[in-house]
Amino acid sequence: MNRLKAIADGQTFESVIHPEVLSREPVVAIKDFSLFYGRKQALYNISMPIVKGLVTALVGPSGCGKSTLLRSVNRMNDLVESVRIEGDMLLNGDSIFAPSVDVIELRKRMGMVFQKPNPFPMSIFENVVYPLRIDGQRDKTLLNQVCEQSLRGAALWDEVKDRLHESGLSLSGGQQQRLCIARAIASDPEVLLLDEPCSALDPIATGKIEDLIDRLRGEYSILIVTHNMQQASRISDHTAFMYLGRLVEMAETSTIFTRPTLSETEDYVTGRFG
C-alpha cells in the first residue's frame, strides 16, 4: 500500500516491467510518455512495449488513465483542444508524435473500437468498407472482397451476409460491436485498439466478442482496455496494471494474476481494492 500512497502523493515511481515482456519485439513502443489536460497531468512518464501478435490488456481502477493511454496511441486526444504531451511512441519504429507525422495517415495504420458500438448511419456493407471509401477506393470487386473478409474475420459474415445493404443500425448491440471490429480490421491495421469493447454488452454478446479476440490473436496485435479482471485473465497474453496515471507493473498475464512482483498488483487483481 505504501507505493500507492507514494503515487498519490506525487512522488516519482519506477514501473516494474518483467523481462519476458521486454524481450519480445514490440509493435508499439511507448517511450517516457506524459500527457496533460491543460495544467492537469493525466499520464506520468509511461514506458512500455505492446508486443507484436499478442493481446495486451490495460487494467486499473477508474480514472487511472488507461483509456487516455489507449487513445494516445492513435492520437485521438488531438481532438481535445487543451491536450499537451511529452515523450513519444513508436509504431513499428516510426514516431507517432513527431511534428512531421500526418495524423490521418497514422490513424489509417490502426483500427479502433469504442466502448459503445458506433456503427455509421449507412448500410452494413458501407460501414465495413468505410476506411477504403475515404481513401477513394471504388473498385467494386475489391470492396466486396474486403467486406466479406472483414466480416468473416469479425465472425459476423454468416449472420449478415443476406442483408449487407440494410442499415448498420438495424443490428443488435453485440452484432453492432462486431461490425465495428470488422470496420477496424478492414484496412488491415498494424495494431488494434479496443477501448472497453464489452462494457455496453450483455454476457452472451461479451462472450462472442471474447471468442473473436481469441481468434484474432496472432494475426493482429491488440491493445485492450478492460475493467473486468476475469476478462483480462481470459483473453490477454500481457497485462499492464495502471494507477493514477502511472504504469505500476507489466508482465505476462499469468504472472500478474498468480505471482506479481508487487503486492499492490496482487491486491488489485484479487479485488482487495479498486
Add this chain to the structure above:
Amino acid sequence: MVWLSGGMFAIACLMILSLLAFVLWQGLWTLWPRNYSIYSRNDGSILGGELYSKQSIDGQDKLYLRTGNYDISSRHFAYVSSLELSDETPWTDPDLWLVERKEWGNLYGFPKDLSWTKSAPEEFAKHVALGLQETSKIDRQLAVAKDQLKRTDHQIAQARLGVRRVELAEKVDLQNAVETGSVEGLSELAKRAIERLAERNLRADEAMIQINEQIAELEAKRSERSIVFELPIGQELGKLDADWSELSAGKLKDASGFATLLGIESDDNGAGISEQQISVKQVGKGHLLCKVQRQNEPVRRLSIRRLADNSASVSTLQEHSILLADVVRFFPPNKLGFLERLGIYASRWWEFLSGDPREAGMEGGFFPAIWGTVVMTIIMSMAVIPFGVLAALYMREYAKSGWLLSVIRISINNLAGVPSIVYGVFGLSFFCYIVGGYIDGGPRKAGFTPWPSPVWFSALAGLAILGLASFAVSVLSGQAETRRSPFRATLRWAGGLLWLATLAGIVWLLIRSPHFEGFYQAQLPNPTFGKGCLLWAALTLALLTLPVVIVATEEALSAVPNSLREGSYACGAGKWQTIHRIVLPYARPGIITGFILAMARGAGEVAPMMLVGAIPLATELPLDGEFPFLHGSRSFMHLGFQIYSLGFQSQNSEAAKPMVFTATLLLLAIVTLLNQTAIWLRARLRKRFETSQF
C-alpha cells in the same frame, strides 16, 4: 394540478380549433353559390341579396346581404334589420340570374331581352352561353393586339435607352439630333443609335395604326351585343284603385287603371291583358311581384305594394343593360340543384386559384399573388440555405468554442426574435436604396462620394498586399496547427482579422470606385433595382429566416453523436470527409426541417413585404415566359400582403371581407402544407437512423 394543467390544455386546444374552424368556415363558405332572396321592406321598397350572415341582436335579426348591382346601387353589401322588413320570409324567384361581370362585380336581375336575337325567355341561357363563346374569342384577339401594342412600346423604349446610353458614354446631348434627325458631326455609335430609334419609331407608327384600327374594330364588335336586365329595384308607376285582397288573389286584370299604367290600352288588336298572361307571387304581407307575359313582347315584372287605404302602388323594375362581353359567369341561383351548385363552387375555386384579379382584387383570382409568393419563397430559400447551413457548420464543427462564439450564438438567437418590420426597414434602406442605388447608378446614386482615380488605384494596390498577407498568414497558421506550435492561437486570430480587413477593404473600394457608373444609368431617374422589388424582398426574408436556419442546423449538428465523429476519425478520415460522409447525412432531417420551417415563416411574413416590394396589383408576373424569365427588379403580388391590402386598404373593405377570408384560408393551407411536409420528411428520414440497440 392535473385539473389546472388539463384545463389550460383544453383552453389552448379550443382556441386553436376555433381559429381553424372560423377561417375554414368563412373561407370555404364565401365562394358557395347561395339563393338570392327578395325581401319586402316596411317603406314599401324591395331589397334583394344573397344572405351571407344573420346575427341576432336585441331581439332583432341583422341580415348581411350581398346586394350586388354596384353600378346602380353603389354598394356590394348591405346590412338590414328584421324590424325594417314587413316579412322575414323572402321570395326566391327561380327566374332570377346572377351575372359575374368583368367590371362592377355581380349583377342580380331578371333577363328581359337579348339585343342580338329574338327568343323566348326559356332560351336565354342557351343564347348567352353561345354568345359568350364568341365574345371570349374576341377578347383573346384583343389581348393579343394589346400585347403587340405593348411590345412595340417596349421596343421604342429600348431604342431610346440606347440613345441615352450613348449620351452617357460620350457625354453629349443628343436630344436635338433625335428631334431634327440631323446626325452630322456625331460619332458612329450615336448615329447608329439615333437611326435605330428613328427606324423603330417609323415601324411602330405603321404598326400602331394597324393595331389601333384592329383594336377599335374589336372593341366595336365587343360592344355589339348586350343583355337587358330588370333589376329588383322598383320605379313607381302609379296607384291602383283596387281592393288588396282581390289583388293578392291574382285578379289584377280587373283592377282599374292597371292596363293604362302599363301602357297596354292602345294595343292595335284591342286585346288587353288576359288572366293567363299575369302571374302573381306574394313576397311579403303587403307586397306582390307579378310577371306580365304577352305575346311578341318581352316579359315585364312589376312590384305592387299595399297602401294604407287598401289600394296599391305599382312599380316597374328598373332596367339595366350590360355588355355580353363583360359576362364572366351566369346562372339562376335559385333554380340550382346541389350538384350544379357544386360545379359552380368548383369553377369559382379554380378561378380563384388560377385566374387574374378583377375589380382591384376583390373579385376573380389570386394567381399572381400565389405565384409571387411561391417565386419569392424559392429565391429566399436559395439564398438562405447555403448561407445558413455553412455558417452553422462553421460554428459547430470548425470554430473553437470560446466567449466570442457564445456571444455570436446568443446574438443569432436574439436576431430570431427581432420584429419583422425591423428587417423590412433594413431591407428598404440597405438593399433598395444603397445596394439597389449602387447597381442602378454607381456609388454616387447610393450616396457615396467616389475617390479620385489615383487615390483609388493606390488603395487597390494596398488591398492586394493585404490579401496576400492574409493568405500567407493562413498558410502559416495551418502549418502551426499540424505542428501544434505554441503560436497557433495567435496566428489563427491574426489570419481571421486579416481576412476580415481584406473583406472590408473590398467593400470599401467598391463603394468608393470612381470608375463605376451603375448598370442602369440610362434608365435613371426611374429606378430599376433602387426600389422595392422581388430580389430585395427575397433577400430581406432570407436575412429574416437566417437565424431559424442557423439555429435548426446547429441543433441538428449537435444531435450527431460524438462517437460517430470519433469512429470516423479513428478510421483515418479527415475533417471534411467526416462532415460530409457522417455528420451531414445524419443531421440532414434536422436541417431540412429547419429549412422548411424557415420557408413557412418566410411565406407568411407580411410586414417587411410592405416595404420591400409587394404591391396590391401587379400587371406583370415576376417569373414568366419573357426573356430573361426571372425578373428580379419587378414588384410582385404577395398573398399575405394581399390579405392586408384587401382587408384594410381597398376602397371597399367591407365588400372585400369574404375574399380576405378565402385568401387567409389559402395562406393558412400553404403554410400548413409546408409544415406538414417538414414533419413528414423528418419522420421519414429519422426512420433510417433508428437503432434497434438492446
